[in-house]
Amino acid sequence: MSSQATSTGGAAPEAAPVALAVTGISKSFAGVHAIRNLSFVARKGEATALIGPNGAGKTTVFNLVSGVYGVDAGAVTVNGVDVTHMPSRRRIGCGIARSFQNVRLMDHLSVLENLLVGQHIRAASLTDLLTPYRLFPNHRWRQEARQALADNGLERYANETVSGLPYGVRKRVDLVRATLAGASILLLDEPAAGLNPSETNDLRDHLNLLVAQGLTLVIVEHDMHFIDSICSNVVVLNFGEKIAEGPLSVVRQDPEVRRAYIGDGEN
Amino acid sequence: MSGYLTGVLVVLAFNVIAAYAVYLPMAAGQLNLGIAGFMAIGAYGAAFLTNEYGWSMLAAVPVASAAAGLVGLVIGFPVLRTHGIYLALATFALGQVIAAVFLNLEVVGGAAGYTLSAYAGPYVVFAAAIGVVLVMLYLSRTRFALYLTAVKSDPTVADLMGISVRGVQVAAFALGAMVAGFGGAFYALHYNFVEAQHFNVLLSVFTVLYVLFGGAQTVWGPLAGAMFFTLAPEALRFGEQWRYAIFALFIILFMAIRPQGLITTSLFQGFRRRSNEASP
Amino acid sequence: MLTQQIINGLMLGAIYMLVAVAFTLAIGVLNFLNFSLPGLFMVGGMATYGFIRIGWPWFFAIGGALFLAALVSLLVERLAYRRGEGAEADVPLVSSLGFLVLLENLMLVQYGSDQQAFPALLPDMNLRVGGLVIGIAQIISLAISVILVAWLSWFLKRTNAGRRIRTVAENRETAQLLGVNIRRLVPQLFVASALLAAVGGVLFAVNYQQVSPWMGEGPGFKGVAAMIIGGMGSIWGSVIGGLLIGFAEVLSITFIGADVVNITVYGLLLLILIVRPQGLLGKPPAREKL
Incomplete structure (x- = not known):
């Protein structure tokens, strides 16, 4: 199990160890693909953002990782433990907790x-x-x-x-x-939505503190400034597929990302 | 204590025990319309063990209530796969089946009823009811009570927090059954006679009404509900015939006006806030 | 012998079927397990008896009883259903149980708790077909039940009003967007399901020629069982469930004994709830969204 996690993330020598590895997961509801062959990793002590237009499947990824739904294919590894077939109730014990959009x-x-x-x-x-x-x-x-x-x-x-x-x-x-x-990985679903500017600032400081303490964050968020000030890595989803990954400054130049967001008011 | 007053208080004690038997599963979001069935198990269990095996009350009551709890545990697993109305109906059906089984059991007298020789006096019954109330008060101060509300409020999230939703539900159901069996055992021992017809749907329904009237949000609700419905008719002295009609009318109007029950958490919060302001 | 029992089961099943359809109408469209329906069943039988006793002709008596049941049902709608809408799901259910207790005890105060003999409205005639005995009352009540249920099914499928009701059953918000006046439709449904239950009660009284304040409990609760077994919200499910329960009851009485009826009927209900909660013809419930 742990060999899989290291093999997915052991590329650059200076990179932090992988905390959460999502490997080729797919999920469809009533024949409609919600998530298709998605892979990404979240590294220990870093914040990873999951962005994409509305309906891209961001919350579905959280639901698959936390076990609300089972995946159709692929694997989810949390702190080196394969949790793909673990009941949702047990996953929090592997060190992964989440907040909720609503x-x-x-x-x-x-x-x-x-x-x-x-x-x-x-x-x-x-x-x-x-x-x-x-x-x-x-x-x-x-x-x-x-x-x-x-x-x-x-x-x-x-x-x-x-x-x-x-x-x-x-x-x-x-x-x-x-x-x-007491989890080491937190999945945060739109933590800044509905907060006023001063609350958002407090939240940013708080999350940066958590990252500095060594926690791993995965954040779904629409506010790009907010993401820019916390997340070192950004995964962009569109129609359930990953279309780009990297630092925000890089992915926002990506033509496919720009195309996905046209008309969405972002960028 | 006059015989009349003692009689009323004994009825109150049984109603309080039954109300908490309904309250436990209800706190976890389950409407149990079959509580009378579990009372029947306790009643017949205690009757059978004292009569046929000459057990003392001290041994027969725990075993009889454990038997009710065990049936609750075993049946709880499949039955609690259902939710909401389905669960209410499943418990309703269960209560009917249990009562019908005792009606057909000739070892315990069948339809003719079953007479006991052991006897539990009124003070024993009072002590049993007080014991149940104390245990419930204790439980209400623990995480277990917290998880009952959590499971009722949002089972999906409770599950993601690592709580065994199924485990909490089955525990609440089985503990409720055990309390019902405990009350049933003393019922048999006090009145020295049990008949299956007594443990019918209406007994379950009335007990549920006590709890909903008192309010299922706090641990005091069932006590308040049981007390009101036992003592108010005595105090007002309705004609015997009109008693249940007025009881029902009252329930309907009360549910229409205050569906959350008499005693609620916000009521307590109001008290707390006032006392905080009084002594800052 | 067996054929005779099957016919008896059919007659009994037809009455359960009416009650089950009454329940299914309330639950399928309004999502309300209306436990006042056994009480309205009893009102059908008892009030007819009461009106006949004060000298009304039997058809007026039946009409009066049905009218009374409809009236009470509107009260149930007002006090149990509408007031309980925002509250927890248990509240309207329990409040409707309160109505059952109220109706039973009002009748008890008026007529006492004993069984009363219901006058024979139809000539005591029996058809004899090859050794089988079929009462004229049995045939008429079977016919009325079947016609009512078939008509209701046609009404829901083929008429505009029926389509409106089915839209509400599918999704309330959509129905409201499409301009269905739910505030007006709901009381109408309450009246319809009350009439079905009360007709069941009248037929029961005519067939068995006795009434009591408690007469609603047995057939009423078995009607619930029939509805669940057939599948909540499905009319034809209720028909099948009603007949099944009728047969199960008659057969267990014949072959095992009267006291085991509740074990068979409610055991069947319990089994169905555990194994296939959506019933024989029902749809599985939708899953939750996070």
């Missing part, structure tokens, strides 16, 4: 409780399950979740029920929840 928080739970759910994979023993953590205000899992909220300037929302919060706050909580799984 903010999928548990509406009836408070912000803090949502974060506690995010910690599950690190608190999965029977003792953790049956410890009455709510009886201890300073229980370590609660402390950790509160700290994470404070780090993101969200502490005043800790006990609010999620359904009543503004979109921008929920979007940020969704991201914090993904980080609390």
Whole structure:
């Protein structure tokens, strides 16, 4: 398994090791190709962007990697482990967590409780399950979740029920929840969508900090400035196929990329 | 304590236990319309073990409720492949089948019913109900309760967070069945008589109504619902005949006005906010 | 002997079929498991009985009972369905169960909990065909059931109103975009399904010549089972399911005993729900989008 990961990424001697390797994956829904023979790698401690026009299949890639759908062909390797046939529930244990384009928080739970759910994979023993953590205000899992909220300037929302919060706050909580799984790879689906400029700046700083700490990010995003300031590598999708890959400054000159984006308002 | 009051409180105790049996799976998003079937397993189990084998109550009750839980566990796996209305109907069918099986079991008296010789007094029943409430309160402070809500709220995301959705669902279902069996066992031991006809759909339905009335969002809802529906009719002294008609009318109007139930999380949040403002 | 039982099963199945179609109309189009329908079935039988007892001619009595059932169903629509739309899925279901309990207990207050003898409306005539005995009431109720269901199926397939209903069943938003007035259509559907259930109740009373406040529970719940077995939302599925349940019931009574009916019928339902939840003729549910 690990040999596959190194063979995919071991080209340049100075390149960081491969964290996530997607090798020739395909998926069709009711006979329509959503993703066709897609390969790319995300390297440890780097941010990789996944861009493309609407409907190019970016979120589908996340769904295939996280296991919401199974692939029709190809393989997905996470930190050297082949997860292609692993149930979605187990994949987070290999060190990969994700956020959601449409903010999928548990509406009836408070912000803090949502974060506690995010910690599950690190608190999965029977003792953790049956410890009455709510009886201890300073229980370590609660402390950790509160700290994470404070780090993101969200502490005043800790006990609010999620359904009543503004979109921008929920979007940020969704991201914090993904980080609390302790995963080394984060798939972030349009993390900046719906945020105001100052929130976007904070988010950029936060993500750059995560990268500096050695986390691997894969980001789906439309905001090219945002991508430019975080991602060292960009994979461009169109109609489920990879049409270009490389640094943003290079791929944006690519004629096929320009053609894919004509009329899309970008570039 | 007067005999009348004791009688009412015993009924209350049974209703509270039954309400929590419905509440556990409901917290995980399952409408169990067959809870009476699991009560029947507990009731007949305790009756059979004390009668035929001379077991003491102390041994018979846990075994009988474990048997109900086990049936819940075994049946829960296939039945919980279904969701929503299908699940409600599957549990409904299950309840009917279980009651019908006991109706046909001649070892436990069949349609004529089954008389017990062991007896659990009112204080034993009260202790059992209080025990159930305490266990539920304890559970509500744990991650397990959190995951019940998570699984109900968004199973896809709960799964991606690494939670075994199936495991949580089956656990909630089986634990609910166990609590129902526990209540059923004491029911048999207290009244010294069981008949399959008692464990019918309406018993399941009324129990579900307690919980929905009280509210399934918090652990206090089932208690409030069971108390209201046991004590209010006594206090108001409706004619015996009108009791259920008024009960039903009340449920309909209440559901139309406050479908989320009496006691909700936002209610608690309101209290908390007020007390925070009072003492900053 | 066996042929006779098959005929009896057919008669019983025809009544279950009516109830199942009533359920399937509510669930297929409105996605509402309307547990007040067994109550409306009972209202059909009990109210007819009540009106006859106060001296109404039988056809007025039946008309009055059907009218009453339709009226109650509009109340169900108002209080259980419409109010529960934004709430959790369980709420309208439970509220409709509340209606069942309410109707049963109102009848109990009025007429007591005992079985009441329903007068024979039709001459006690039997057709004898080669050793088989078929009651005239049986034939008439079978005919009425079949005609009603066949007409409904034709109506949904061939008329504009029927097409509108099927569009709503497929997709609410699309239907609204196409200009279907859902606010008006929904009460009409409630009335239609109430009438089907109540007709079932009248036929049951005429056939078995007894009524009680609880008469809706058995046939009503078996109607639900029939609908599920046939496939939710499919009229012909309900027909098949109804007949299957009718046969299963009659055959288990004949060969095993009356007490095992619930085991056979609900065991069958449970099995279908586990093995093939969409039923015999239903479509599998659509999958979720992330």
